[in-house]
Amino acid sequence: MFRAEAHLNLAFQALADPSRRAMVDRLVQGPATVSELAAPLAMSLPGVMQHLAVLEASGLVVSEKIGRTRTCRIEPKVLTQAEQWIAERRALWERRLDRLGQFLDETKDD
Amino acid sequence: MFRAEAHLNLAFQALADPSRRAMVDRLVQGPATVSELAAPLAMSLPGVMQHLAVLEASGLVVSEKIGRTRTCRIEPKVLTQAEQWIAERRALWERRLDRLGQFLDETKDD
DNA sequence: ATTATACTTAAGTGTATACTTAAGTGTTAT
DNA sequence: ATAACACTTAAGTATACACTTAAGTATAAT
Numbered sequence: 305m306f307r308a309e310a311h312l313n314l315a316f317q318a319l320a321d322p323s324r325r326a327m328v329d330r331l332v333q334g335p336a337t338v339s340e341l342a343a344p345l346a347m348s349l350p351g352v353m354q355h356l357a358v359l360e361a362s363g364l365v366v367s368e369k370i371g372r373t374r375t376c377r378i379e380p381k382v383l384t385q386a387e388q389w390i391a392e393r394r395a396l397w398e399r400r401l402d403r404l405g406q407f408l409d410e411t412k413d414d
Numbered sequence: 415m416f417r418a419e420a421h422l423n424l425a426f427q428a429l430a431d432p433s434r435r436a437m438v439d440r441l442v443q444g445p446a447t448v449s450e451l452a453a454p455l456a457m458s459l460p461g462v463m464q465h466l467a468v469l470e471a472s473g474l475v476v477s478e479k480i481g482r483t484r485t486c487r488i489e490p491k492v493l494t495q496a497e498q499w500i501a502e503r504r505a506l507w508e509r510r511l512d513r514l515g516q517f518l519d520e521t522k523d524d
Numbered sequence: 525a526t527t528a529t530a531c532t533t534a535a536g537t538g539t540a541t542a543c544t545t546a547a548g549t550g551t552t553a554t
Numbered sequence: 555a556t557a558a559c560a561c562t563t564a565a566g567t568a569t570a571c572a573c574t575t576a577a578g579t580a581t582a583a584t
Contacts, residue, residue, distance in 0.1 A: 313430055319500075320426035321572085322419055332507040338531065351573055353532070358571095372530045372581040378507050383500055390429075390497040396442040397488050431542085448561065461543055463562070468541090482551040482560045 308385070314362035315386045323347065324355050328378065331365060335377040338367075418495070424472035425496045433457065434465050438488065441475060445487040448477075 318324055327341050342352040356376065359365040363382040367374050428434050437451050452462040466486065469475040473492040477484050 309432055309435075312435070313432060316426045316430035320423055320430055322423060323572090325419075325422070325499075328503060332503045332510070334510055339529090347572090348574065349531070350533085350575085354572075369531085372579095374531070378503075380504055380507055383504055383507075387497055387500040387504065389435075390493055390500075393438060393442045393488075394490055394493055394497065397490055397493075400442070400444055433542090449559090457542095458544065459561070460545085460563085464542075479561085482549095484561070 311363060311382060312386060312389055314358075315364060315382045318358050318362040318364055319386070321355065321358075323352075324359055327352075327355060327359060327376075328364065331376060331378045335375050337373045337375055339373075341376060421473060421492060422496060422499055424468075425474060425492045428468050428472040428474055429496070431465065431468075433462075434469055437462075437465060437469060437486075438474065438493075441486060441488045445485050447483045447485055449483075451486060 319328070323345055326345065330336055330341055330344075338349070338352060338356065341356065342349050345352060356365065356367070360367060363379055365376050366379045367376040369375075429438070433455055436455065440446055440451055440454070448459070448462060448466065451466065452459050455462060466475065466477070470477060473489055475486050476489045477486040479485075
């Protein structure tokens with residue numbers, strides 16, 4: 305199995321949770337501290353930390369600790385990879401439909 | 415919580431597993447029976463059935479049983495929704511970067 | 525020096541996932 | 555009629571997930 309595939313596992317897994325998507329939603333607006341990420345979530349701080357760990361393991365988010373605060377930000381590469389995986393499959397599916405329609409047109413006067 | 419959000423949970427969750435992505439990969443080429451989906455996977459048939467159930471629950475795949483064979487095919491709507499969720503976030507993130515760059519340009523002669 | 529802040533670690537709990545094997549159902553071929 | 559086929563159901567196991575509370579560490583403010 306390839307590294308890219310393992311990354312997709314982690315990325316899609318990370319995006320499957322609504323709390324983590326909310327964290328991503330926040331981070332696309334700009335960097336945030338752990339507390340800022342936690343504020344809107346009805347969850348303990350360690351719970352948020354664990355979600356953050358999942359996001360970091362997937363490569364969707366990176367963070368850096370300065371003093372006593374950790375600042376998190378989006379790393380768009382993996383987001384793009386996940387998007388592209390889907391886009392490619394959708395393109396293949398649509399291409400097949402096109403061929404099918406073309407075939408039906410060509411043979412409709414039988 | 416909204417229905418769309420629940421669907422995203424299920425869709426991303428479904429896409430997080432490599433066996434299920436392989437099934438989707440096969441189905442974008444065109445419909446397939448359960449056995450055809452199972453053939454390339456190193457797994458028992460009930461295992462494949464369970465993956466199929468996950469894909470159907472997410473709305474990514476639909477199937478129909480005719481005689482003793484069940485034929486599965488892609489349902490692209492949810493695939494598109496998942497793609498769009500990512501695309502929107504990436505767009506927001508890029509828009510923010512643009513504003514940031516613009517700000518830096520405007521203030522670079524200080 | 526003391527206290528508050530911002531995480532961080534550890535450990536526990538309950539639920540969900542990803543399989544397995546064994547046995548069963550309805551359909552088609554001989 | 556019987557045997558093969560294509561699933562399907564049931565039940566069990568082992569691991570992973572999504573939380574929790576309690577206690578700990580390092581930094582910053584007073």
